[in-house]
Amino acid sequence: MATGQVAQTGTRIAVDVQQVRKIYQRDAQQITVLDGIDLRVPEGEFLALMGPSGSGKTTLLNLIAGIDRPTAGRVVIDGTDISTLGEGALARWRSRNVGFIFQFYNLIPVLTAIGNVELPLLLTKLSAKQRRDRAMTALRVVGLEDRAHHYPRQLSGGQEQRVAIARAIVTDPKIIVADEPTGDLDHKSAEEILELVVTLNREFHKTIVMVTHDPRAARHAHTERHLEKGVLESNGAQAGAK
C-alpha cells in the first residue's frame, strides 16, 4: 500500500519530517546535504529510502533516529518534536523509542550475543533476571537463542546482524531504523535478514525506515522514496510489499 492511501485511512503518523535542512560546514564552505525535506511515514509502514552515495539518505536516517540534529525544520517522531530535545533527553528518547540496525552490525566484541542484546536494557529499571529473560526472548525472535553465549567473533556476518536486530528490538521500540542492513552480507544472508525485518514489520507492527541502494532489498518494503542531491522525489513508489 502507498503512503498516501494509509494517510487517507487516518492511520497515525509515526515519522513526520517537516522542511528539514541539514548543512555541514567544512572550513569556509557550506555543504547542503538535505534541502527542504518533507516526509511522513505512517505507523506500521516499511519505508525504503534509496539514492546514490552522497544523496543524504543516511543523514536523513540519522535525523529520524535522533542521533543528529537538523539545521532547520522539525523532526516529529510519534508526536514528539525531537529537534527541540536537549542532549540528555534525546538520549533517553532514543533508548525508549528507536532501534538502530547498522550496516556493519557494530556489536561490542567483549560482550557475548546476549550481553550485546542486554545493553539497551541497562538503561531501564529492570532487574538482572528480567533483563536476561528479555534479551533471551529477543534472541529467540531472531532465531539465535542457541548462540546466546557466543562472542561476535564466533558468529557469521548474518548471525551478527541478527544479534544486532535483537538488540534493536529488545526495548520494544515503535520505530526501527536500518542503515544498509544487508550491505555487508552475501545474498543468502541478506535475504534472511530482510525476511526478519519484514517479520518485525508484519507481526510486531514496527515502523521501519531502511536506507539501501540495493533495489532487491528495497522490494521488501511497502514504499520506496528516492533522494537525489538532498532532495526527496515528490511521490513515493509502491514497492513489492510482500
Next chain:
Amino acid sequence: MKFIPLILRHLRRNWMRTASTVIAMTVCIFLFCTLQTFLKAVNWNLQSASSSRLVVRHRVSMVFNVPVSYKARIQSIPGVETVVASNWFGGIFRDMRNFFPNMAVEPEPYLAMYPEFILPDDQKKAWFADRRGCIIGRRTAERFHFKVGDTIAMDSFIPPYRIGHPWEFRIDGIYDTDPVRYPGTDLTMMYFNWDYLYETLHAIRPNSSYTAVGNYMVKISDPNKAGQVSKAIDDLFENSDVQTRTETESAFRAGFLAMIGNLALLLNSIAIAVMFTILLVVANTMSMAVRERRKEIAVLKTLGFSSALVMSLILGEAMAIGLMGGGFGILLGHWMIQALPNLPFLGDAVRGFPELGLTLPTAAIGMGTALALSLAAGIIPAWLAYRARITEMLRQI
C-alpha cells in the same frame, strides 16, 4: 552497579595492557606508602624531643668530641639546670644485623632529665651503683630475650672505641614508657654508664681527643629561653680551641638525619616523579582504550547511553585500574615494610625506627592518590568521549 561487569569486560579486552598499567600503579603506590612510612617513622622519632632540652656538640661536626672540662662551665650559665655527658657508642651485639642504638650517659642525672623512661626503683638504684651496668628498652629486650641480670658483650664499630676485646655490660634494668604522655619515645635504646666508657678509654689513651664527651645534654629551666641559653653556651666557648654548637634536641635530631641530605625533600621528590610517570602511563592507556573504541562509544550513545554515562564508564575503567593498583601497592607496601628490618643492608638502615609500620591513614592516602591519579589520567579521554558526536564517530570508521 549494573555497569561494573561492562567496565571489567573492557578492562579484560587487552589484559596485557591493563595488567602492565596496574603493575605500574602498584609500584607507584608501593613506593609512595613505603617512603611515607619511612618519613613518618623519622618524624615520630622527633616527637619525643623536648623543648626544654638542649644538645651541645662540636661546632664542626658531631663526630668530634668536646672536652670533659666544659661540663662545669656550661653548668654555670644562668638558666641551665642539669648537664649530662653522653657519647654515641655504636656497639654491635654479635652481628651487624642485631644492631640497636646504644649510648653512654651519666645514669642518675640522665634519667632525671628524661622522665619518659620508666624504670622500677630497684632497677634504677642497681644501675646507678653499677659501673658496668646498662638499661635496655622493652622492645630490644623482647627482641633478644634479654632479662635483668644478663651480661652481654658488644664491640663498637667506632674505631677509637675498639679496645681489643668486647665491652661487657650487665643488664640492670628494662625501661618502658607511657606512649600517651610521651609519644615517640624510643624503646629500642640501650644506655650504659658513661664513667665505664671514659675510664676504660682514659686508661688506654689518656690524651686522645676521643677520650672526651660526644655531646652534652642540657636541661634548661625555661623552654622560652632556649635560644638565649644556647647563644650563651656557644659564646662561652667562642675563643676556645673547641667551639660548640648548641641547639634544641629536636633541631639536633633533625640535623642528625639531615646528614644524609634533606630526606623529606628527597623522598617526596622521588614519590612525585614516580607519580607523574604513572600519570602519563595511565593517561596513555586510557587514551588508547578510548581511541580504539570510538565505534563502540558511538554505538552506546546511539543506544541511548547519555554522554555523561559514557564519560562515567571511561572514568570507571580508569578508577578500576587505580583501585587495583592502589590495593596491590598497599598490600605490597605492608608486606615489604614488615620484611624490611630483616633484609640485609636495608634492614640495618631502618631498624633504628621502632615504629615502622604501614598505618591506616598512610594506606588511605595511598589509595586516595591511586584514585586521584587514575581520575586525572582518565579525565581527558573521558571528556573527549563525552563531547564526541555520534555521526562523526560513525563516519570515521
